[in-house]
Amino acid sequence: MSTETLTDGDGQTTSRGLVDRVRASPFLSRLLSNRLALAGLAIIVAMVVIAIYARLTLDLDVISRSQLGTNPNRAAPNLEYPFGTDGQARDLVPRVAYGAWYAMLFGTVTVGASTVLGVGLGIVAAYYGDITDNVIMRTMDVLLAFPSLLLALALVSIFPDSLGLWRAVAALTLVYTPRFARVVRGAALTVLENEYIDATVALGAADPRVLVRHVLPNCLAPITVQSTLNFGLAIIDLAALSFLGFGASAGTPSWGLMLSNGVSQGLLTGVWWWSFFPGLFLALTVLGFNLLGDGMRDALDPRMREAVD
Amino acid sequence: MFPKRFVLKRLLLLVPVLIGVATLVFSILHLSPGDPALTIAGERASQEFVERIRADLGLNDPIWVQYIDFLGNVARFDFGESYVINRNTTVREVLSNTLPVTLELALYGQLFGILFGIPLGVLSAVKQDTITDHATRVGALAGISVPIFWSGPLLILLFAQVLGVFPTSGRISSSFSVSAIRVTGMVTIDTLIAGEWDMFRSAVRHMLLPSLVIGIYSMALISRMMRSSMLEVVRQDYMRTARAKGQGAKITILKHGFRNALIPVITIIGIQFGGLLGGAVLTETVFAIGGIGTLLVEAIEVGDYPIVQGTVLTFAFLFTLVNLVVDITYSYLDPRIQQ
Numbered sequence: 045m046s047t048e049t050l051t052d053g054d055g056q057t058t059s060r061g062l063v064d065r066v067r068a069s070p071f072l073s074r075l076l077s078n079r080l081a082l083a084g085l086a087i088i089v090a091m092v093v094i095a096i097y098a099r100l101t102l103d104l105d106v107i108s109r110s111q112l113g114t115n116p117n118r119a120a121p122n123l124e125y126p127f128g129t130d131g132q133a134r135d136l137v138p139r140v141a142y143g144a145w146y147a148m149l150f151g152t153v154t155v156g157a158s159t160v161l162g163v164g165l166g167i168v169a170a171y172y173g174d175i176t177d178n179v180i181m182r183t184m185d186v187l188l189a190f191p192s193l194l195l196a197l198a199l200v201s202i203f204p205d206s207l208g209l210w211r212a213v214a215a216l217t218l219v220y221t222p223r224f225a226r227v228v229r230g231a232a233l234t235v236l237e238n239e240y241i242d243a244t245v246a247l248g249a250a251d252p253r254v255l256v257r258h259v260l261p262n263c264l265a266p267i268t269v270q271s272t273l274n275f276g277l278a279i280i281d282l283a284a285l286s287f288l289g290f291g292a293s294a295g296t297p298s299w300g301l302m303l304s305n306g307v308s309q310g311l312l313t314g315v316w317w318w319s320f321f322p323g324l325f326l327a328l329t330v331l332g333f334n335l336l337g338d339g340m341r342d343a344l345d346p347r348m349r350e351a352v353d
Numbered sequence: 354m355f356p357k358r359f360v361l362k363r364l365l366l367l368v369p370v371l372i373g374v375a376t377l378v379f380s381i382l383h384l385s386p387g388d389p390a391l392t393i394a395g396e397r398a399s400q401e402f403v404e405r406i407r408a409d410l411g412l413n414d415p416i417w418v419q420y421i422d423f424l425g426n427v428a429r430f431d432f433g434e435s436y437v438i439n440r441n442t443t444v445r446e447v448l449s450n451t452l453p454v455t456l457e458l459a460l461y462g463q464l465f466g467i468l469f470g471i472p473l474g475v476l477s478a479v480k481q482d483t484i485t486d487h488a489t490r491v492g493a494l495a496g497i498s499v500p501i502f503w504s505g506p507l508l509i510l511l512f513a514q515v516l517g518v519f520p521t522s523g524r525i526s527s528s529f530s531v532s533a534i535r536v537t538g539m540v541t542i543d544t545l546i547a548g549e550w551d552m553f554r555s556a557v558r559h560m561l562l563p564s565l566v567i568g569i570y571s572m573a574l575i576s577r578m579m580r581s582s583m584l585e586v587v588r589q590d591y592m593r594t595a596r597a598k599g600q601g602a603k604i605t606i607l608k609h610g611f612r613n614a615l616i617p618v619i620t621i622i623g624i625q626f627g628g629l630l631g632g633a634v635l636t637e638t639v640f641a642i643g644g645i646g647t648l649l650v651e652a653i654e655v656g657d658y659p660i661v662q663g664t665v666l667t668f669a670f671l672f673t674l675v676n677l678v679v680d681i682t683y684s685y686l687d688p689r690i691q692q
Contacts, residue, residue, distance in 0.1 A: 186370055187377075192628070195665075202381060303500075314514060
């Protein structure tokens with residue numbers, strides 16, 4: 045990086061180095077010139093800030109406990125309670141904020157675990173081929189033969205109730221893994237055709253070294269795009285499982301559970317705010333990930349624009 | 354020409370996948386915590402009753418015997434009897450009552466998605482990089498991002514509670530009985546066949562909001578695919594040739610562009626059918642429609658394993674079948690992929 049042209053202080057030196065680096069990368073410069081992708085990134089950053097703030101400042105016990113007697117019950121949104129209060133007089137603002145922490149935490153674990161599993165399986169299948177490839181990919185085909193939410197529902201019943209949202213995470217990890225395995229296998233097969241792979245193998249590099257040092261880094265772009273797009277889906281599916289009663293345990297301030305309470309108890313009595321605010325935050329977060337993921341896909345390969353999965 | 358070889362190959366490839374699907378569903382029952390016989394019988398059931406259920410389910414046999422039996426039963430589409438939800442009714446019977454409900458919902462959702470998604474996608478592509486295009490694209494992304502269990506309740510509140518235009522739940526007004534005129538199990542079709550116009554109107558009014566909610570997602574996906582496929586096609590040489598020969602822009606886009614651009618969209622229709630079935634589960638819960646989705650949720654809650662197995666397998670078969678049909682259609686329309 046050429047940083048010597050700068051005359052200002054040290055802080056600027058690094059930032060100039062960064063700018064140069066971004067300019068040199070067609071992926072990053074294309075991504076950063078996409079306003080919609082930037083808007084998505086802004087939404088995600090805002091949600092992460094809310095999530096961390098909620099986790100650090102709010103007491104989970106207090107916001108989960110019934111506040112009957114302390115707060116007005118079923119209060120419509122007003123100046124004191126901008127999102128209103130629910131059937132147990134709990135203020136919805138801290139609950140919705142804490143929901144961001146749950147969505148980010150469990151979304152990250154779900155996507156992280158399925159990325160690691162899927163990448164591992166995909167790369168191994170591509171590299172070893174033959175029977176290994178067939179066994180892995182046919183197993184993935186079986187998992188992909190189910191509509192995803194239904195497979196998640198069926199798998200959730202394997203895990204004990206006491207796990208709460210973690211059993212939804214475990215089920216969804218299994219559901220999402222094949223998507224990553226497929227994409228990564230395809231990407232790895234292309235990388236493996238390169239001569240530098242032959243050269244590395246000829247120089248005597250062991251399999252793990254070839255896979256981790258040479259194949260994996262060159263598959264990172266499609267992996268990142270896939271993770272971002274699936275993050276939005278994971279947050280929706282986690283909420284959906286809670287909504288159907290197979291996720292967060294009662295009282296937990298998760299968006300899906302708040303929506304479920306809002307629909308089952310509040311809808312016909314007209315207390316719209318129980319479901320409106322948690323749902324709004326959920327939809328915004330998912331939109332953020334979809335905007336960013338979409339922009340990343342466009343930036344990665346403008347020709348591949350919007351081809352799904 | 355009909356691609357016989359391709360179809361045969363695809364059918365053969367399907368066999369291991371279906372066996373795998375059945376194996377997975379079999380394992381789910383055996384991996385579930387607790388004794389299924391005890392779960393089914395309930396905590397306070399007599400010892401003999403638990404034993405009888407255990408024998409009925411074949412739980413006393415060695416695991417491989419159970420597995421072979423299970424595969425045989427699945428091949429005959431026999432999932433046993435429901436134990437909790439509908440005692441002494443075969444799962445097949447329960448499914449034949451609920452599956453049409455879900456299919457009807459999914460089909461209307463699909464129809465909505467196609468009817469609105471394709472024109473929107475074409476519009477977006479033809480007006481590329483204009484306000485119309487941006488609005489359609491952001492709208493489509495929003496459509497994918499909004500969860501059904503949020504848009505559903507909000508639409509119920511707006512149209513049913515506030516405006517009072519549509520009913521809030523169910524499939525038909527409770528003053529009608531559809532069981533007498535049952536043919537397909539889909540209310541909008543059955544009432545039409547019977548010529549009961551009042552009932553038909555009621556069924557359609559009940560169907561409108563749920564299919565809108567479920568259809569937004571397909572519409573969003575289809576319009577995105579249609580747009581990018583259209584943009585791809587517009588740059589093809591044959592389009593330029595047609596224009597160079599003096600054909601008008603509109604006719605070229607419709608006659609040469611549109612028809613070719615439709616081909617990839619067919620794949621999307623298959624892929625998102627799985628999402629549509631998942632969406633049906635949520636939509637049925639929101640609108641209190643008793644379909645296969647609400648059945649599955651209830652069966653998991655109470656531990657009615659034969660129903661869980663039958664439902665999940667039926668969904669997987671259905672999804673696989675739709676994708677098979679899509680693949681075959683695709684290969685028929687674009688013979689290049691048969692190789």
